[in-house]
Amino acid sequence: MADESGSTNGPGSSIDETMTNVRPGPPGDADAGFSLSPVFSSGEVLAGRYRVERFLARGGMGEVYRVLDQELGEIVALKTILPRSVGDPMSVDRFRREIQMARQVSHRNVCRIFDIGKHLGPDGEEVVFLTMELLEGVSLRARLRDGVMKPDEALDVVEQLTAGLGAAHRKGIVHRDLKPSNIFLVPEGEETRVVIADFGLARPQVKDESQLTVTGTGEILGTPAYMSPEQIEGKMATTASDVYSLGLVMYEMLTGVQAFEGESAFQIALSKLRDAPTTPSMRGANIPPRWDRTILRCLEKEVGDRFARVEDIPAVLAGRRRLPFLHHRRLVRRRLFWAAALAVLVIGIGVAVVAVRGWPPWRIVSNSQSPVVVRQSVAVLGFENTTKAPNAAWISTALSDFLTTELGAGGAIRAVPSESVAHARSELGIDEVTTLGPETLARLRDLLATDLVVLGSYTVLGEGPEAEIRLDSRVQDVNAEEILILQPVTGTRTDLASIAIGAAAEIRGRFGLDVVEDSAATEAYPSDPGAARLYAEGVVRLRSFDPEGARDLLEEAAVAEPDSPLIWIELAKSWTQLGYGVNAIRAARRSTELSEGLGRELRLRIEGEYQVLAGRMDEAVDTFRSLWLVYPDNLEYGIRLANAQVAAGMPDSSLDTVAELRALPKPLSGDPRIDLAEAAAAGEKGDAHRQAAAAKRVVTASHRIGSGLLEAEGRLALGSALRETGELDQALIELETARRLMRTAGNRTGEASAAYSLAVAYLAMGDIDAAVREAETSLTTALEAGARIIEGDALNLLGSILLHQGDFAAALGVFTSALELQRETGNSSGEADAFNNLALVQMWSGDFVGAVDSFTQVRAQYRELGKPQGEAAVVMNLARIDAVRGDLDGARSLFEEAAGLYRIQGNAEALAEALFGLGEVLLTQGDLLGARARHEEALALRRDHQLGTEAESEFALAGLTLSEAALGRRSYDDAVEELSRSVATLADQNRPALEADALNYLAEAHLGAGRVDEAEVVLDRIRALAASSNSVTLMVLRINEARLAGRNGRFEEAESILAAVIEEARAQSSFGVELEARLVLAEISAEAGDLNAARRILGELSQEASARGWNLIADRASAITRSLPPGND
Secondary structure (H helix, E strand, O other): OOOOOOOOOOOOOOOOOOOEOOOOOOOOOHHHOOOOOOOOOOOOEEOOOEEEEEEEEEOOOOEEEEEEEOOOOEEEEEEEEOHHHHOOHHHHHHHHHHHHHHOOOOOOOEOOEEEEEEEEOOOOOEEEEEEEOOOOOEEHHHHHOOOOOOHHHHHHHHHHHHHHHHHHHHOOOOOOOOOHHHEEEEEEOOEEEEEEOOOOOOOOOOOOHHHOOEOOOOOEOOOHHHOOHHHHOOOOOOHHHHHHHHHHHHHHHHHOOOOOOOOOHHHHHHHHHHOOOOOHHHOOOOOOHHHHHHHHHHOOOOHHHOOOOOOHHHHHHOOOOOOOOOOHHHOOOOOOOHHHHOOEEEEEOOEEEEOOOOOOOOOOOOOOOOOOOOOOEEEEEEEEEOOOOHHHOHHHHHHHHHHHHHHHOOOOOEEOOHHHHHHHHHHHOOOOOOOOOHHHHHHHHHHHOOOEEEEEEEEEEOOOOOOEEEEEEEEEEOOOOOEEEOOOEEEEHHHHHHHHHHHHHHHHHHOOOOOOOOOHHHHHOOOOHHHHHHHHHHHHHHHOOOHHHHHHHHHHHHHHOOOOHHHHHHHHHHHHHHOOHHHHHHHHHHHHHHOOOOOHHHHHHHHHHHHHHOOOHHHHHHHHHHHHHHOOOOHHHHHHHHHHHHHOOOHHHHHHHHHHHHOOOOOHHHOHHHHHHHHHHHHHHOOHHHHHHHHHHHHHHHHHHOOHHHHHHHHHHHHHHHHHHOOHHHHHHHHHHHHHHHHHHOOHHHHHHHHHHHHHHHHHHOOHHHHHHHHHHHHHHHHHHOOHHHHHHHHHHHHHHHHHOOOHHHHHHHHHHHHHHHHHHOOHHHHHHHHHHHHHHHHHOOOHHHHHHHHHHHHHHHHHHOOHHHHHHHHHHHHHHHHHHOOHHHHHHHHHHHHHHHHHHOOHHHHHHHHHHHHHHHHHOOOHHHHHHHHHHHHHHHHHOOOOOHHHHHHHHHHHHHHHHHOOOOOHHHHHHHHHHHHHHHHHOOOHHHHHHHHHHHHHHHHHOOOHHHHHHHHHHHHHOHHHOOHHHHHHHHHHHHHHHHHOOOHHHHHHHHHHHHHHHHHOOOHHHHHHHHHHHHHHHHHOOOHHHHHHHHHHHHHHHHHHOOHHHHHHHHHHHHHOOOOOO
16 A cells, blocks of 8 residues: 555555655654654564554544554554544443454455454554555545546546445445545456445544544544535535545546645635535546536535435446436525526527516427329228237237238339238227227328228247248228228248238239239348347337337347348337437438438438438438439328428428328318427427417327327317417427326327427426426436437426526536537537537526527527527627626617517517517617616516516616606606515515515615605615525615615715725726716715815716716716706805
8 A cells, every 4th residue: 555655655545645655754743743753663563463564644533554453464454543542441442343344344445454353553542443454456536646537547446446435335434535535446467456444443543623623422533624514514424425525536536636726725615515516527527428427416515415326337438337317305496687588498499488578489390392184092000919928019010011012112002001900000009900990990091081991910930040920911991981801821931921922912913903923022121030020129119209218129139130221220210219319310320321221201201211311311302302202192201201301401391291281181170180290390490380280280280080199199289389388288298298298108108208398388488496396307208218319308307497596517518518419419400509608608607608599509509509598698698798788779679679580470579578678778878768668568568468577667667767767757656656566576576686676776766855764774774685686686776876865965975885886896897886876976966065176077977878878877877967057066
């Protein structure tokens, strides 16, 4: 074991952070509490058993020796414990109990402790000592002196550390003092063994306060740089305390610096209790986001917010497990500055949220194409397994898919895709596929737009791959209910394709169609029997919304038959549903490479799938257009074309395709998916009213034909549209119904999507608790379903809430996690959203220059993606930044642009926000009529759409009345009346921050009306709300206190207050507050009789405010100047 210099002859105990090499030195250093010369000499025998071989090191708790255990004949480490470290006989007993507990831990990553004993020293003083394993190696502290660790090296250390800690925790033992000098790296061949020392043994060296720790019993114990907040506060140390200390160690391993620093132990402890740690990647190079998030989770101040089990940490670091989201008990509402409070958050694909003053969101759904001669259509429903043997169940799927492909070959018959048939069977509850009744046939006609259905049974005769299979099939006409019995077809397990070919040939012959010479089934489907079975079972899982199970089976199938294009394309679909875009693209590319020998139609379908996954949307549009032109009655291809056009940012072209789809003959033209396609295109355009109308048609039609899954999709689209138009109560009803329908259908991904949309709707209503609850539900459900894209959206939403509440560090971590997810899934739209939100962290943290640069890049991304909602959100954010920085012309222009975009999109809530911001800018510029018009329009929108934010607009209008009174255009009594109502409303709504702002205005109005006593009462109410107020509100309070002091003749006090406010406002770059304070200073000077000073201040103020466009202040300064008596003071 190494000492702290890195030599390789130290004990299996770290001593403590002050351990040093020991050389003979001057005796009698009383300040150290013991002599610098070793207490024991080589050859001396302790307790009649341990013979000292040599002295190793000294630390804060005592000395360490290499000794020979003469009873066992083994070399061990012996560590003496200073008298003050044990204190009294009871402490020695406690030491012994802790040693007995520590000895229960037998693990290769924990230093073994053998015994505790006593020895009578040469001066007659009793010495307590411990014996433990002697290790050869270096401490982690010594290793870090050579430089930081790379993540791969650090992960190996963390895996072993958590294994050792986990073993101890399972025995109920907490380390309490984990730190780099208690961790040892011991070479063992080509590997390094990581060993933790000093379980439960840390004791103080009181001389140096930097070595203090607090245990649950109030004792001083340990090292402050590696303590948890609860230990600092004197609370009981738990396993969570070790997790915190491990986080600090990991932080130092990757950055080379400690997470919390200070000149003294007190400063370090205070920092831990008060401050959030800097993100590791901001202090070290090449630190992956996953490490950032994991370390910060370990360093959560709340015990319950850290990892519950230390063993989970390496799994998250290695990407084998997702970092669980914190429960919303952490989310504490905080007041933000007005400019930040109005920033716009993009929280998902096409979803935006406006913080504090309303949270308007958006989201989208899906699409469709053409007319001409409609071919007869057939749907293969499947075949009953008459043998009932579970190991033969897959044959039904295989035969159905084979037969569907074979019937569609040549293009004479339109074969309904097997996936659509499977969903229809599920929705109609068709388990046995024998003869169907008229009601079921009618519903199948409506669901699948089919003329014929093929069904029947099969029997497996014998065992093994060569067992004979007999297929008995029949064809039913969905309109006439006629049944056509086909001749039985036989074959073997190894040649299922031949059975399908035989059945297809007879069907073609019965309907007078030419027989296809080249079999599509034998070309496309797996020929290996094992691969065919795995493929069929995987496809069933995929159609049953089990993408994980499908992926596992299809991967096995790909190994069994690596050259099957259909295996690879279905595997790509499973990866897509799981959200692994890169893997999906790889599988789809492989399918495309293998599809050269397939028929043109199937080959183009595979190419189109690949192009969509690869983001080559223009090519996908061309491919699906080609398919639709050749097969204009194939609704599937028209819908795929419309979807591709939306994804390519071509919503107008998609709507043109929808119009062509409506021109198809019935029943194709009445398919609800056409309306769903229109809703998607309208949503992408931002036309919420058209989206809602189309979605309502989807709901009505799908409910009529009994398609719960399609109805759920329609209700999701409708809920999204209603949310944008501000009809929030009805939106909640639609989305809750959609969730129920998705759950009934077993579609967990759809259920997660519905929960996400519900969260956004609750956010728009201002119900933060409900929004967090649904967002967490969405995240949990998405994790269970493996739906990574929705998982990313949920993370973005939760991050936006954290940002709204001012928890910038936590928001940064969540947004970074969301960004990583979006990149991993290849979701360029979601990636732009995540970048927007990270830019907001810059903005709200005061980095306006960086935020503007980031927002400018994000705006270009949204424009390229064709996302007007996202672009509008960015414009709003840029407008807020300009307003804060005092660029009123820039802010006005951007607010007007945002309002125009939101009008086109029909987004009432976002439009109200843009109008509110524009009203504030116009007021500051002195355009009171324009400001009132904008605020009244915003108020009308909020009332009409029941957005729950009317009180803010009412307050803004009352404040405008106060400005008019200051200019002599209205009476102060009018302002008092309006502001009193506003204060009462905000108090009833329990909004103390806004209430304090309104009270400031009310105090100013009372003073303007000469009601000094009333103003004093109002100021007392503001002081009572100080804890909920931001710095701007408090500076305005002091300005009003100065006004009051002036009215009472205390001019020097008033001037002193105002001088301090002006200095503070300049320090915070709060230009508006500074101007207001200077204006009041001029009024005070005039009241004090110093008219020259008043005129000078007003002249400078008017000129400066006018130059910056702050015309309201300039106009008020001119009005005061005109009111001053002529002449000098």
